[in-house]
Amino acid sequence: MDAILEMRGITKSFPGVKALDNVSLTVARGEIHALCGENGAGKSTLMKVLSGVYPHGSFDGELVYEGEPVAFGGITDSEKRGIIIIHQELALVPELSIAENIFLGNEVAACGVIDWPETNARAEALLAKVGLRERAAAPVGGLGVGKQQLVEIAKALSKEVRLLILDEPTAALQEADSEKLLDLLMEFRAQGITSILISHKLNEISRVADRITVIRDGTAVSTIDGRDASGAHIPVEEARIVRDMVGRDMAHRYPERTPKIGRTLLEVSNWSVGHPTDPDREAIRDVSFTVAEGEVVGIAGLMGAGRTELAMSLFGRSWGRDIRGEARLKGEPIDVSTVRRAVDAGLAYVTEDRKALGLVLDDTILRNVTLAHLEGVSERGVIDGTRERQVAEKYREALGIRTPSVFQKTVNLSGGNQQKVVLGKWLFADPQVLILDEPTRGIDVGAKFEIYNIVNELAGQGRGIVMISSEMPELLGMCDRIYVMNEGAFAGELAAHEASQEKIMSMIVRA
Amino acid sequence: MTSTTDNEGGGGKPGGGGGIGAFLKGHLREYGMLLALFAIMLFFQVVTDGTLMRPVNLTNLFLQNSYIIIMALGMLLVIVAGHIDLSVGSVVAFVGGLAAVMSVHWGWPTWMVVPVCLIAGIVIGAAQGYWIAYWKIPSFIVTLAGMLVFRGLTLWLLEGQSVGPFPPSFQQLSTGFVGDVFTEGRPNWTAALLGAAGAAAIVWMAARARGRRVRYGIEDEPLGFFLAKNGLVAAAIVYVAWLLATYRGLPNVLMTMAVLICAYTFLMNSTVVGRRIYAVGGNYKAAKLSGINAERLTFLTFCNMGMLAALAGLIFAARLNTATPKAGVSFELDVIAAVFIGGASMSGGVGKIIGAVVGAFIMGVMNNGMSLLGVGIDYQQVIKGLVLLSAVIFDVYNRNKAG
Structure with a gap:
């Protein structure tokens, strides 16, 4: 097999979590390689390692691209080699035109002066390639998500892409737009552009993918062929992919409880x-x-x-x-x-985004715990400092928040402790x-x-x-x-x- | 007049241990500005051959800066809530004009003029706060508009003229002194006793707060430091009060200021409303999701700012004994500078009343000291600008170091 990319033994750790554990992935030249797995399985982390978002040295393992080892220090390094990633959240500037977005950071210019006729002409050519019938001067903000996706792809093409990575490109698209996008991917394959497609949608994957790698809990579980030896499409077993995506040992990871439902x-x-x-x-x-x-x-x-x-x-x-x-x-x-x-x-709602929506990070544990129910520690609008402290200490103990004092700022706490503070805040409101x-x-x-x-x-x-x-x-x-x-x-x-x-x-x- | 109740949230780094030096190093950010104020006063005291601390100059210092300090209290709330108010200088002029029209043209008695003007201030604050709180229009823009609008309205109100003089009862707002209940003449024993009582109250409250913290085992301030700090503060207050007593006693303005400083310190440290203002400024979305009516709180913060700006306008007009269309020009900048020198954060959620007061005094002492030295207005501006910048750099540096 002629491999365009080999990732060998990639291990990436964050404080307290091993996001990737010895993952190897080989992508053949000119194929569409699908990557599936649950949320948090490590797909996006793997792609960030590949594109240099996590620079060389911040992970263990080896990257071999076009037959030679590479060490990307940042996303510009990987883009120079033709590796372009299109993220789930599109990175377009809505106020700028399609042409301006396509060449953002890569302007067609001489001595800093932009050549507008050339910019627009090239943009029109790229738009024709991706099949988007819009004027290059139209602002991106007015386009639907599907068309914006195509602008992103046109932008990738402008950088002479050789390995295109799409992170859940169809998640926000309507059926028809998804079809169009997948057709485009197949067209690219015919032109020799390799793609990595991250997706949850099994029907899409089985339609376009040449091979499928399933990632679970930070390890590559299996790689499944979507084509037989003669190159003809073979139907993939959806059941097998699903099993590979979710199958893991569940015993003893959850404490026992006998439900007493009222x-x-x-x-x-x-x-x-x-x-x-x-x-x-x-x-x-x-x-x-x-x-x-x-x-x-x-x-x-x-x-x-x-x-x-x-x-x-x-x-x-x-x-x-x-x-x-x-x-x-x-x-x-x-x-x-x-x-x-x-x-x-x-009611109480404990948010998924504790830093942005749950905590006042600059404030102490004490102040965060009482915030939703200050009535409980005050009389006629005056806070009773002693009672507030007792309350904070009570939840620190009950929830096992491990800090030297309740006067610790929440910004300095670990994720688990922060989560307990948010829980404590809502428990004090007694929902x-x-x-x-x-x-x-x-x-x-x-x-x-x-x-x-x-x-x-x-x-x-x-x-x-x-x-x-x-x-x-x-x-x-x-x-x-x-x-x-x-x-x-x-x-x-x-x-x-x-x-x-x-x-x-x-x-x-x-x- | 210094930090007594700023115990809340101060104990960020427990076990700082060691001696007074180590403690001071760990809390440089908290005490830095207070030390800077002392240093600046000492400097000017020396280079002006003692003119700075002469009773008459000290009295002037308070009279000159009272309106900045009063507005800094309101501005601290606004900035902690994550906003800014550029209109206060124009509001000072407008309310001064309003008071002049009512007192001088219409002959209203002072006891009517003052409350009407304060209500006018609240209405002005409400008119701006409404757009900021409920329409989410950036406060910078709303109050920039307010700055222009109220400056214009002042010109219209006063028809471009200065209006005055005010009746004596109105002038008392600024130039009055607390009378001596014991004797006529100097020294004014009431002033001296009030000063001593104030100092004693501050030391007593600080000791009580410390006692509570010691009982909980969360006190990390060495006893020596505590004694030295409170001793210094008490001595400074008694000394200042004595100096004022040897002149004409305590100015009414100083009493107003002292009451307001205590009230707002209490509001921000110990009440539910104060706590919620910090939360709204610290993380607006989290505060909203905690059931806090963030819009109403923002609105009220601006109403309060309007009221304090109106009070400052009355005091300023009384001091000049005339209302002029040019009153209060660039006051907003002095007030905002005072709050930031005092350690408030541009992004909201952080800042203390006592910090803003110290910041305002730093600006005031520098103004006064440089004028005494005959430093030109050109250099004065440059130096004040650099002091603001270095205070904030110092703050950011310490914050980064603390992580």
Whole structure:
């Protein structure tokens, strides 16, 4: 096999987490190589290693490109060699024109003076190549996501791409746009451009991929051929890919709990939410769910399925517009139109993004813990410093926040400790229903176990827990019931005893 | 008038241990500006052959800077909440003009003029705060517009003329002194006793706070440092009060200022509202998701700023004994500079009342000292600019070092 790229024994660690463990990947010249795996499996990290986002020296292992070892110090180094990555979040400047975006950082200029006729002519030629019928002078902001994707690809072509990496390019696209994009990839293959396609969508993968590598928990699990010896397409077994994506040892990673499920606490019915910036789009469609006392209910789904949006729209209309639907607690309708009212009604939402949305990083643990319920430590608006300290100490101990004092600034804490502070903040508000959004994202295994214990304890106290997670084993290990969400709607519901990763995954990929 | 209740959040680095020197090194950022103020005063005291601390000059120093300090209190809240207010200089002029029209043209009594003017200030703050809080229009732009609008309205109100003089009761706002209840003449024993009582109260409160921290085992300030710091502060207050007593006693303005400083220190350190302002400025989204009505809080912060700017306008007009369309030009810059010299962060969430007060005094002492030395206005501006820059660089440097 004539390999354009060989990644050998790549290991990349972050504090507390081993994101990639001895991963090897070989990409043949001129093929479309699909990379699949769950969220957080390490696909994007691997591509960041390849493109130099993580520079040479920050990881272990070897990169061989075009037959010679390479050491990229940054993304410009890899681009010089024709390796172009197109990220999930597009990196275009909406106010600039298509032509300006294509040549941004790579302007057609002599002595710093831009040659506009030449720029536009070249841009038009590239647009023709990717099949985008727009004027090169049109601003990018006015284009849909699908067309913006094509502009990104045209930009890649302008840099004389030899290895094109697409990170979930079709995640935000409509069916027709996705088809077009995949056709374009096949056309590139015919021209000798190699592509790496990161995707969750099995139907797409089996349509275009020559080979498929599955990554799970930071290791390359398997590589599957999508073509036979004569080069003809062979259908890939979706079941096998799904099994490889999710199959892992689940024993003893989750603490035991005997569920004591009481009467229904929260009951959400026919919840619909409009997209905040796109008035025609319904981001959440007609979602209904319940949580009972002592019950842990999971919401599974891929990134962008609308789980966080659902939770935030429910929690004081913190996301979206034109919110319709009804929320009841113990049978009584509750007002959740502002965060304050939702909190007073007995809800709490522990955000997935603790740094941006959960903590005041410049403030101490103490100040963060009491923030959502200052009434509890004050009298007539005056804070009782002694009582506040007792409260903070209580949660530090109960949640096992490991710091020398509650006067530590939260910015300096580890991810696990930060998460516990956010949990402490909401526990102090004493909610009946807690919505935990990715409660273990970015924290190490030991801290995860502690968080699971806390969740079980809360359920044991008779609270209702809604757990949103992209890690399916976590949901299977923790939940009594699991809802599966896909593209803004619920695709199904599974009881704990009948749920499996394969079932959830196939609900998602076949929805 | 120095740091007594700034115990909150100070204990960032426990176990700093060691002697006073090591402690001071670890807390350079907290005490740096206070030390700088002392150093600057000492410097000018020496180079002006003692003129700086003469009773008459000291009295003037307070009168000259009172309006900056009063506005710095409001500006600290605004900046901690993550905003800025450029309009305060124009509001000073406008409210001064309003007071002049009411007192001089319409003959209203002072007891009516003052509350009406303060309400006018609140309305002005509300008119600007509304767009900032609820429409999310950047405060820089809204208050820049306010700066132009209220300067223009002042010119219109005063028809381009200076209006005065004010009735004596109005002048008392600035030039009045707290009378002596014991004797006529000098020294003014009331002033001296009030100074001593104030110093004692500050030391007592600091000792109580320290006692609480020691009980919890979170005190990392060496006893020697505590004693030296509070001893110095108390001595300084008693000394200043005595100096003022040998002249005409405590100015009314100084009393107003002292009350306001205590009230706002309490607000920001010990109340729910204060805590929420820090949270809104520190992380707006997290504060909102914690159920804090961030919009209303921002709105109220600007209302408060408007009120304090109005109060400053009254005091300034009373001091000049006339309202002029040019009053308060570039005050906003002095006020903002004071707050940043005092350690507030441009991005919000960080800053202390006492810091802003010390910052304002640094600016005030430098103005006064350089004028005494006959330094030209040109050099004065350059030096003040450099002091602002170096104070902030010092702050950023210390923050980076602390990690």
